[in-house]
Amino acid sequence: EDSPDIPAITKYFNTKGRYEEVNLYLREDILAVNRSILQPPSAQCREIHLTAIIRHGTRYPTTKNIKDMLHFYNIVRHNASGEESWLREIQTHWTMWYTDDMDGRLVRKGQDDLKHLAVRLSKLFPSLVSEEKLRGGLIKFTTSSKHRCVNSTLSFKAGLTELWNITDKEFDHAANDALMRFFDKCTRFVLEVDNNPSAVVEVEKFQQGPEMRRVQEKIADRLRVPYSNITYVMTEAAFYLCAYEFAIKAVNSPWCQLFDEEDAKVVEYASDLREFWKRGYGHDINSRSSCILFHDAFSRLDKAASENQSGKQVTEAVTVQIGHADTLLPLLTLLGFFKDSDVLTSTNYATQANRSFRTSHMMPYAANLLLVLYDCGGAELRLQPLLNEKPVTFPGLTDSMPLYQDVKEHYKELLEGCDFETECELFRNPA
Numbered sequence: 001e002d003s004p005d006i007p008a009i010t011k012y013f014n015t016k017g018r019y020e021e022v023n024l025y026l027r028e029d030i031l032a033v034n035r036s037i038l039q040p041p042s043a044q045c046r047e048i049h050l051t052a053i054i055r056h057g058t059r060y061p062t063t064k065n066i067k068d069m070l071h072f073y074n075i076v077r078h079n080a081s082g083e084e085s086w087l088r089e090i091q092t093h094w095t096m097w098y099t100d101d102m103d104g105r106l107v108r109k110g111q112d113d114l115k116h117l118a119v120r121l122s123k124l125f126p127s128l129v130s131e132e133k134l135r136g137g138l139i140k141f142t143t144s145s146k147h148r149c150v151n152s153t154l155s156f157k158a159g160l161t162e163l164w165n166i167t168d169k170e171f172d173h174a175a176n177d178a179l180m181r182f183f184d185k186c187t188r189f190v191l192e193v194d195n196n197p198s199a200v201v202e203v204e205k206f207q208q209g210p211e212m213r214r215v216q217e218k219i220a221d222r223l224r225v226p227y228s229n230i231t232y233v234m235t236e237a238a239f240y241l242c243a244y245e246f247a248i249k250a251v252n253s254p255w256c257q258l259f260d261e262e263d264a265k266v267v268e269y270a271s272d273l274r275e276f277w278k279r280g281y282g283h284d285i286n287s288r289s290s291c292i293l294f295h296d297a298f299s300r301l302d303k304a305a306s307e308n309q310s311g312k313q314v315t316e317a318v319t320v321q322i323g324h325a326d327t328l329l330p331l332l333t334l335l336g337f338f339k340d341s342d343v344l345t346s347t348n349y350a351t352q353a354n355r356s357f358r359t360s361h362m363m364p365y366a367a368n369l370l371l372v373l374y375d376c377g378g379a380e381l382r383l384q385p386l387l388n389e390k391p392v393t394f395p396g397l398t399d400s401m402p403l404y405q406d407v408k409e410h411y412k413e414l415l416e417g418c419d420f421e422t423e424c425e426l427f428r429n430p431a
C-alpha cells in the first residue's frame with residue numbers, strides 16, 4: 001500500500017487530508033462505488049430522498065497558515081544544516097509558492113473532488129441523482145457563500161452535467177450562510193468558545209506539553225538547530241507543508257521527512273483536541289449551534305415522507321448542501337457520532353490512542369454526511385446515514401437502516417427543542 005509518492009504519515013492529516021485516504025480503493029479508481037454496502041432489509045426498498053451535507057474540496061492554505069509556513073521555510077533555509085538529500089532539496093530546489101491571495105480557495109484537485117463525488121453519488125443512487133431529476137428541478141443546491149464552497153458547488157453540478165452531456169440548461173444554487181455557516185451567526189458560540197481562549201485551555205496545554213516538546217526536539221535535531229528555535233506554531237506549519245503539498249500536488253514533499261509516524265500521531269492529536277473543544281463534544285454550544293441545520297434536514301425528511309405517503313412525487317428528491325468542517329463536525333456531534341467515553345484532554349494522549357474522535361477519518365476534504373430515506377413498502381420508511389460513503393449507525397440505535405420513526409423517537413428531544421435562536425442567545429436561562 002505504501003508507495004514512494006505517498007508520505008507514510010498521510011493518515012494523520014486531520015482536516016487537511018485527502019478523501020482518498022479514508023476510502024483507499026479510490027486511489028485505484030476514483031469513480032468506484034460499491035452498491036452492495038447499502039443493503040436494504042428487503043428488495044422492495046426504494047430510495048425516495050437524499051440529503052448530502054458536504055465539506056468543500058481540497059483548498060489552498062488560509063492566509064494565516066501561509067504566513068506561518070513562510071516563516072518556518074525561512075528558518076530552515078537560513079539556519080538548518082546537514083547533508084540529507086531532503087534538506088538539500090528544501091534549501092536549494094523548493095520555493096515558497098504559496099501566496100496570500102490563495103487564502104483558502106479551492107484548488108484544481110478540489111474541483112475534481114466534488115466532480116468525482118457527484119458521479120459516484122449518481123452511481124450509488126441512480127434513481128435519485130439522475131438526469132431526469134436534475135432536469136426536473138428536483139435536485140436542490142445550497143452553499144456557504146465562501147469562495148471555496150461556491151466553487152465546490154459549481155464543480156458538483158459540472159460533474160453531473162458533464163456526465164450527462166447537458167449543455168442546454170443551467171442549474172441554480174442558493175448561498176445560505178444562516179444554514180451553512182451557522183457557527184458565525186451563533187453569538188453564544190462566538191463569544192463563549194470561538195473568541196474565548198479559556199474554552200481551549202486543554203489545547204494550549206497539550207501544545208506546550210511533554211509529547212509535543214519531544215516532537216519539536218526531534219525536528220530541531222533533524223535540522224541541527226537549537227531546541228529553543230522550534231515552537232509549536234512552527235511544528236504545525238511544517239506538518240501543513242507536508243500535508244498541503246500532498247493534498248494539492250500529490251507529491252511526497254521533503255517537508256514530510258521532518259516527522260516519523262510517532263510524531264505525526266502527536267500532531268494529529270493536537271489538532272483533534274482543537275476540533276474537539278471548538279467544534280465537538282468539548283462544549284455543548286458547539287453542537288447546539290447546528291440545531292438550525294438539524295431541523296432543516298429533518299423537516300425535509302418529514303416533507304418527503306408525507307409527500308411519498310400521499311402518493312405524490314417527492315418534490316425535493318435530492319438536497320446537496322456544501323459547507324465547511326465547522327458545518328459538519330458540530331452536526332455529527334449533535335447526532336452523537338464519534339463520542340468516546342472520556343473527554344479528550346492535554347494529559348490523555350496515550351489512553352486516547354484508539355479514540356473514535358479522529359478528524360483524519362471523519363473530516364478530509366469533501367467529507368460528507370448522507371441521509372437516505374427509503375420506502376420499503378407497506379408504509380415502512382427507513383433512514384440510512386452514511387459518512388464518507390460508508391454506512392454508519394446512529395449512535396444508540398442498532399440497525400444501520402432503522403425505521404424513520406425510530407430515528408425520530410431517538411432524537412425526540414432535539415426535534416422538540418434545539419432551537420437555534422434560543423440556544424445561541426448569550427444570556428440564556430439555564431435549562
Ligand SMILES: O=P(O)(O)O[C@@H]1[C@@H](OP(=O)(O)O)[C@H](OP(=O)(O)O)[C@H](O)[C@H](OP(=O)(O)O)[C@H]1OP(=O)(O)O
Pocket residue numbers: 015016055056062063064065104146323324325326
Ligand atoms: O485552516 P485554518 O486553520 O486557517 O482554519 C480554517 C478557518 O480559518 P480561520 O481559522 O478562521 O482563519 C476557516 O474559517 P473561515 O471559513 O475562513 O471563516 C474554516 O473554518 C476552515 O474550515 P474549512 O477548511 O472551510 O472546512 C478552517 O480550516 P480547518 O481548521 O477546518 O482545516
